[in-house]
Amino acid sequence: MEANTENTAIAFKDICKTFTLHNLKAQIKALSGESYTLSFGQCLAINGPSGIGKSTLLRCLYGNYLVSSGEIKINHRGKMVDLVRASQREILEIRTHTISYVSQFLRVIPRVSALDIVAAPIIEKGLDKETALERAREYLLKLNIQERLHKLPPMTFSGGERQRVNIARGLARLSPILLLDEPCASLDFPNRQVAMELFLNAKAQGVAIVGIFHDAEARESVADVTCNLQAPKA
Amino acid sequence: MCDPILKAAHLSKSYGKVRALEDVSFELFSSEVLSIVGESGSGKSTLLKLLSGIIEPDCGRVTYRDKTGTLLSIFDIPDSLKRKLLRTELGFVWQDPKEGLRLKISAGGNIAERLLAGGLRSFGEARAKSIWWLNRVELPVSRLDNTPEEYSGGMRARLQLAKNLATNPRVLFLDEPTAGLDVSVQARILDLIRGLSSEFGLAVVLVTHDLMVARLLSQRILVMKDGLVIEAGLTDQVLDDPIEPYTQLLVSSILGEA
């Protein structure tokens, strides 16, 4: 039945997520039973109107939101691990080595340079500092962040520059699974193309991508399959 | 995965009728920063003092794996060994600097005292190390001979940090170390702690009321209320998707985004 599991990157099943807002005495049902199995080298686009639950799904796949029910199997170093039942330390391990998440905005850390921000997750993986800094530099340059900016903290960068640092950070660590939440939303057209090119490259190298792409043309250029989120039944 | 460096099991502590801490258990690993947040009086400082063996619990255990890999049950070892650990392998930055510093001896003397108590022989070396650590915490070396009495609150916190780091501790307990620091010094201190933890494996338990500090520095977080740990998880998960009513209140009471 489960043919070709070796090539499965991520398999989520019946994911439900309901937020309980205690002070408002309200419940928000964001996901009601999403399932999908994705192989390495494939891209799944999550699609649907604003507020439907796209970012919520992506955050669940990263362990950033807790699911209310369901399972999320991640191919972590050749073994399928259920993120929902994994310990906190296992999730940290999976994030370090397997899943990279590019949020819509870069969270800047005061006084830490762009180069160090990109290099940090590579060092965390266990690579030596020199290799990490070299690769960080390479990816920043690929994303048109000029050398003179590398030593500066992105605090003062423009929105688009910050976001390109964020994409460089997500890509340079070469994780087998990449989660993208509207990564190009604040980029101008040429930089958007550069970024999309890099995502396509990653895919060609076997990276599995789950992404939210605002722009239909971008989505069609990279996605192999699309998951259209439906409004949950009340 | 490797063994925890510090393990707390079922710690409880009351002061008369006040339940300061109730049945707290968790594990801490090398290279990890764990933050503890919660309202005033929720038991955060009590927990830190128990973990470091400064006070004794009503019940529960703390186990520390020392430099040689030996497991030490903190409340069962002799006081002399406990004191020795606190001068060397364990560091404690107190919320109240009067507890962590001798206010009437010079800053350099405060650092040197710990170094000499920790086994260093040479005064010259102690002075050189003091200067090096003052630099690391961005205190002006020209203030080396001033007493902490002449320091501001933020400077005292940094002096405590320098003093503790001077013996290369393996576990550092920090009680509100960035309160009263201006943003840029705070950033530098966070950077220093992050670096020590990722490069040298320093394990940190950080009590803070600042959720932004918790987010930037720690991988995991405990939320305390009335002596209980009411929510625990990965820092970004707890702050982005808090489950308990109190945690939701705590997160939403922060203006802007933490």
Ligand SMILES: Nc1ncnc2c1ncn2[C@@H]1O[C@H](COP(=O)(O)OP(=O)(O)OP(=O)(O)O)[C@@H](O)[C@H]1O
């Ligand atoms: N941390 C949270 N706490 C409470 N509710 C949340 C949280 N995150 C998301 N929601 C709610 O869940 C629903 C889905 O939000 P989500 O951000 O996933 O939408 P989206 O499809 O990504 O929308 P957009 O296209 O606007 O980014 C919304 O009603 C939102 O308010």
Ligand SMILES: Nc1ncnc2c1ncn2[C@@H]1O[C@H](COP(=O)(O)OP(=O)(O)OP(=O)(O)O)[C@@H](O)[C@H]1O
């Ligand atoms: N030595 C003591 N004698 C009596 N009561 C104490 C003592 N130490 C702490 N308490 C009480 O135990 C409870 C927990 O105190 P603790 O200092 O751990 O709180 P905290 O979370 O650190 O608060 P804050 O954020 O204000 O520093 C409080 O109600 C406090 O009054």
Ligand SMILES: [Mg+2]
């Ligand atoms: Mg979204």
Ligand SMILES: [Mg+2]
């Ligand atoms: Mg306290």
